[in-house]
Amino acid sequence: MTGWDVTPSGVDFVTSLVGDAIEEIDKAVKSYGTNAKSAADSAGSISGPVCGAVPTGPVGAALALFVDRTARDVMFLSARAAKSANGAREATAYYVVGNLEMASDTQHKALAAPKIDLPGDKRGGDHK
Template sequence: MTAWDISVSGVQGVLDRTATAAEGLSDAGKALDKTLPSAATSAGTISGTYCGAGPPSGPVAGALAEFFNAKQRDLLYIAKRTTKSLNGAAEATREYVKGDLTMAADTQRKTIQEPTIDLPGDTKKGAK
């Protein structure tokens, strides 16, 4: 079996940097959610005057809406996958540390046990 040698501080550093990058991605998604409708409205229409309810909508607005609808699921997936990956890596590292602490405690417990002395010809085997 291959031994593991994980730098807990190294993992924490990577998780911190990845979380910071993920926040930037989240902020970009939120900004897109707010600015895309404005961009669609500002793109205008082909015709000069507009009658009807709501803001005018032209081919650019339609294309932007199609783009956003097509990519919205992908963006949500990336956000959820990133969160699950970060949480999973943190949990795995915590379990690794707990395993190290358990092994250290087991070793310490074995080390402080009273030794057993077996002398040749001793009738009391396993005497302490």
């Protein structure tokens, strides 16, 4: 590394903004599943009168499939932002105490994609 020019207060300011954004993303992620389920329930079905639970219609099935296939990507958004912000904070802390090697190593590790583990997901934690 040829040189570092880090302003710790600037890093703190920017990572706090990222933290605020992550909170908003987390709120959106929580409402994502609820809103998709509500939309699927409201979409109705192509059946006549039924006794008991109404069968899922094609729109509801498509929404469920969409949510299932995009859940990992949605979760990845806040996990990526958090890993980057935490890596920046940790690397800056090493920079402040003069350990540029650990700062560089920490910065490099923060670049790796976070692992996302979803319940019942057989693909594993890698983001793909």
